[in-house]
Amino acid sequence: MPLTPMGDDADRIGINPVFVGEDQRGSVPRNQLADGGLDPEVAYQLVHDELMLDGNARLNLATFVTTWMEPAAQRLMAECADKNMIDKDEYPQTAALEARCVNILARLWHAPGADPDDAEAATGCSTTGSSEAAMLAGLALLRRWRARRRAAGLPTDRPNIVMGVNVQVCWEKFARYWDVEPRLVPMDGDTFHLTAEGAVARCDENTIGVVAILGSTFDGSYEPVAEICAALDDLHDRSGVDVPVHVDGASGAMIAPFVDPDLAWDFQLPRVASINTSGHKYGLVYPGVGWIVWRDAASLPEELVFKVNYLGGEMPTFALNFSRPGAQVVAQYYQFVRLGFDGYRRVQQYARDVAVRLASRIAELGPFTLLTDGSELPVFAFRIADGVDDLTVFDVSAALRQRGWQVPAYTFPADREDLAVLRIVVRNGFGHDLADLLVEDLVRVLPSAVLSTTPADEGFHH
Ligand SMILES: Cc1ncc(COP(=O)(O)O)c(C=O)c1O
Secondary structure, three states: OOOOOOOOOOOEEEOOHHHOOOOOOOEEEOOOOOOOOOOHHHHHHHHHHHHOOOOOHHHEOOOOOOOOOOHHHHHHHHHOOOOEOOOOOOOHHHHHHHHHHHHHHHHHOOOOOOOOOOOOOOEEEEEOOHHHHHHHHHHHHHHHHHHHHHHOOOOOOOOEEEEEOOOOHHHHHHHHHOOOEEEEEOOEOOEOOOOHHHHHHOOOOOEEEEEEEEOOOOOOOEOOHHHHHHHHHHHHHHHOOOOOEEEEOOOHHHOHHHHOOOOOOOOOOOOEEEEEEEOOOOOOOOOOOEEEEEOOHHHOOHHHOEEEOOOOOOEEEOOOOOOOEOHHHHHHHHHHHHHHHHHHHHHHHHHHHHHHHHHHHHHHHOOEEEOOOOOOOOEEEEEEOOOOOOOOHHHHHHHHHOOOOEOOEEEOOOOOOOOEEEEEEOOOOOOHHHHHHHHHHHHHHOOHHHOOOOHHHHOOOO
8 A cells, every 4th residue: 555645635644654564554544533543652653743843841931830740740640640530439549648638738728627637627629720620619609699698588690709800711711601790800000900999899799709819810910818808808897798708829829828928818818718729830730630628618518519429438529520630639749748848938939039030131131111020929921111112022922932932922901901911930840041041032032222231241140
């Protein structure tokens, strides 16, 4: 059978002739099942080769998600790839590690009553990521509001949720999926996230909760959780309207406890009902794990917990999905054991140091103005400086892409659609040296007329 030359037929994928004998097929259909299969090594090479075109994850400064784990963690994950998180009866130790992680997080976030000796003490679970965690948190808020209203004989047909317009899309999804009116507080001037006044002004008796973000996806800034809670306390005193707060700590709930120990943002604030984080962001695990923890069992309505007995044993479950990989949960526990509190502190402090120094170097170049400086999340956003013409953030992003760097450029939401920024997310595995290489490339792609330093001046030693 003649070999089909690569690229001759858009519907088929060619196979390297090295792998193909006289009597074998030289290509496979791209979009439908072939009649027969391939040897494992050939199939591996075919898929592997195509994936060469994916970007280099370590140069991706757009994502918050972990792109590097050490070899021992990778080995453990490979060993657990066949474990289904939901089979708690079959994999009781994986289930035990999940419960321990929930307890570790509950204590880290100062949940009242989280007892280190009692694995049942904390209320929470693993999820696929912060998006699923947001759905569960939102549902708990909705159900609790409805129960309170019903008990008082009040209508329950017009729930709303208050949050900044800068929320991640998962919260808009929550509102749409469950028919809750999203009350989005717009950006205002140089205020790019939710403020206490903005939140309280939109709350009423139909508000199921306020979402405060630690920190914002748009620019890495922390929302003032304590101020928002205090303003809601005041609203309660004045009007009787009692609105709980959910903290979306997708990134920050794994940063602040370690490097901002004096910041009040967690369950130490009595108004905080629940907190989520992405284990796969600053929890330092590869994609596929998030966490949701409630203040106490009373904050999670009983009707959201389902009991299933068909895997053996009677297991409570309150995640949206049923089957889910166990490897990521095991890897989360590995990171907790491997790093301990001090290890996390050092990793997060280093990420912050890299972000702050990189931000200041970029500010010194001349054509950029920082919106944030990496001192909250190790994330910062910057725009083209006033008076710099003929340069857009989109040009800069595209030019950096030629060297493999992915630095996203985007416009802000209402009421600052006029503002276009670049954003850099510093993660574990992106150190000072890579940051210096990025600055060198940035200098190279900028027209020399806009630079305040010449490329020769910009050597930086650390
Ligand atoms: C503040 C915030 N919330 C939620 C999410 C969604 O998280 P995940 O990707 O884990 O579903 C993100 C992701 O960037 C985020 O930044």
